[in-house]
Each structure stands twice: as structure tokens, then as C-alpha cells.
Amino acid sequence: MATTLAFAAPSLSSSSRVFVRRAPIPYHRSPNHLRLPPLKCSSSEPETAMSPADWTHKLIAGAAGFGFLETSYLTYLKLTGYDAFCPVGGGTCSDVLNSDYAIVFGIPLPLIGMAAYGLVAALGLQLASNKLLFGINKSTAQAVLLGATASMAAASAYFLYILTTRFSDSSCSYCLLSAFLSFTLFFVTLKDLGLQEVSKKLGLQLLVASIVILTLNTSYNSSKSGSSSLAEIELPYYATEITTPSSPFALSLARHLHSVGAKMYGAFWCSHCQEQKEMFGREAAKELDYVECFPEGYRTGTKMIKACINAKLEGFPTWIIKGQVLSGEQELSELAQVSDYNQSVQPS
Numbered sequence: 001m002a003t004t005l006a007f008a009a010p011s012l013s014s015s016s017r018v019f020v021r022r023a024p025i026p027y028h029r030s031p032n033h034l035r036l037p038p039l040k041c042s043s044s045e046p047e048t049a050m051s052p053a054d055w056t057h058k059l060i061a062g063a064a065g066f067g068f069l070e071t072s073y074l075t076y077l078k079l080t081g082y083d084a085f086c087p088v089g090g091g092t093c094s095d096v097l098n099s100d101y102a103i104v105f106g107i108p109l110p111l112i113g114m115a116a117y118g119l120v121a122a123l124g125l126q127l128a129s130n131k132l133l134f135g136i137n138k139s140t141a142q143a144v145l146l147g148a149t150a151s152m153a154a155a156s157a158y159f160l161y162i163l164t165t166r167f168s169d170s171s172c173s174y175c176l177l178s179a180f181l182s183f184t185l186f187f188v189t190l191k192d193l194g195l196q197e198v199s200k201k202l203g204l205q206l207l208v209a210s211i212v213i214l215t216l217n218t219s220y221n222s223s224k225s226g227s228s229s230l231a232e233i234e235l236p237y238y239a240t241e242i243t244t245p246s247s248p249f250a251l252s253l254a255r256h257l258h259s260v261g262a263k264m265y266g267a268f269w270c271s272h273c274q275e276q277k278e279m280f281g282r283e284a285a286k287e288l289d290y291v292e293c294f295p296e297g298y299r300t301g302t303k304m305i306k307a308c309i310n311a312k313l314e315g316f317p318t319w320i321i322k323g324q325v326l327s328g329e330q331e332l333s334e335l336a337q338v339s340d341y342n343q344s345v346q347p348s
Helices: 002-022 039-043 052-080 091-097 109-129 138-166 173-193 195-200 202-226 248-259 271-280 306-310 332-338
Strands: 263-266 290-292 318-321 324-327
Touching (some): 052 109, 052 173, 091 173, 138 173, 138 202, 173 195, 195 202, 248 271, 318 332
Antiparallel strands (some): 263 318
């Protein structure tokens, strides 16, 4: 037995040394030590998820892009002289878009709006993609975006005031749509910055709004002071009465002028137009192709109807006979000569 123990002791000692060296191997431990931290499951989520700020910037870019298309269309119409298609409001929409309030220091208002919407759309796209140009950082881009949207909202508020006070009987769907987009862009930008950041930039917003309103007000006041005194008056349309009877010659000439397509352009408040009609007399005046350039009356900002604008009138009355333009009152004999009137009845 002693021999056996002596033989076993070294063997046990040797195997014990081997066992001690292999003891730290993990798979000899409790199964709880095989658990791995959940890094793999969560690591892919930031790569596919989109932050709320990205959606906000894409919304800003989309709304501004829509506004850019609208103002581009209105700019094209303004530069070409065409009337806008107005689904709501009919002709009153064109009255607003063609008024003096659609120009700021000689620049068409839609062109200014197109530049503003284009800037906001570009900033929104850059912030959404985190690729800012010209070396500016995100904070600077957000400050510029806030200033741009604040100026657009201030201008829209001013134009809504003009629309309700100066054009209370008119409707302009394009104006309302632009105002909606401007306010939307402004409030979405405020939400993106957060209350704390907005409060820090409150002074910037107030400064921008004040400059915009002051600029618009100065432009419109300058336009009024440079226009005629009639621009300061509001005149409702009224019909004029012809009191003199028509001579046979005047009646025959009026019918001849009508047959050759001669037109007389005038305004209800024009005394020379009234005197021209009196030359023809009550019956003959009804035979004339007379075009009233202000059938809805005249007030500040009102433009002539399209037919008068296209005729490029320089004053009232204006005759256009066989392509020839005659400005001012005309003697009946002159009208007869220009229109090739050769009837047997001659002026007395």
C-alpha cells in the first residue's frame, strides 16, 4: 500500500499542475459567463433610423420648393404681362397681382419671393443632408434660416393687412397660399430650434421683421408720392348721361365707325371722354364701340382692364381706327377722314 501511495502521489501532483493551468478556460465556468453584451442588436439601429431634425429639414425644403414654383410662375406672368389663372376670385385675383403693391422699389414682388423661397429650400436640403456649403457650420445655417423665414412671415403679415384693407372686395388665392407657406416655414423653423434657442435669437427675429415692414412701407409710400393726385382718390364707378341729340351725320358716322371696328378707350371720370361723346350725341354715342378702362371704379392700386393695358394707352380718350392711334378729343370730320367715311351726308 505504501508503494501504491508513493506511485500515485507524483502522478496526482503532475495532473494537478495541469488542471490548475487550464482552470481559467471560460467553458469550465458557469453558463452565465457565456452571455455577450447586446451590442450587435443595437448597433444597426442608428444607421437606418432618421432623426426628427432630418424630417423637419426635409419638410422645410419641400414647402419652400413648392413656394419657389408658385413664385416662379407669378414672376413669369409679371415679366410677360399675362394674367394669372385664378381658380378662386376670378378677375379680382389679377387686380391684386397687377396692382402697385406687387412691386417693391421697381422689383416685381414674385421675383423677391422666388429668391427667398429658393434660399430656404437650399438651406433645408443642406441641413437635412448635413452637407453645408461655403464652410458654414450648422448653427450659422440655422440662424440664416430663422432670419429668412422670419422676414417672409413678417412680409406675409403685412400683405395680409394690405389685402384686407385695400382689396376688401378682392380675392387672391396665390397671396393666401404664399402666406400659408411663409408662416408654416417660420413656425417649423422655430420648433426645430427649440424654445431655449429661439429665446436667444428673439432680438434677431424682431430686427428682421422691423426692417422688412419698414422697407415695404417706404417703397409703397414712395410709389404713392410719385403718382398723380388721382392715385390718392377712391372713385366708385358711375354712368355718365349724354344730353345733346345726335345729328344725322353723327349717327351715320358712329355706325360707320362701328362697322370698321373702330374703338374709343376712355374712363368714366375723364371729362374729355364725356365731351367726345357729347359731340356724337345721345343716339350716336350708343352706336360707338366704347371701352371703359375702369368698369369697377378707381381706387389706389387699381389697374386698367387688360384690353386697355394691351392697347398701350397714353391718355383718355384714345381712338384706334384701322391700326391708327388718335389721342385726345377728335373732331367728327377727322374721325370721318381716318375711317374713310364717304357717305352722302356730310358734317354741317
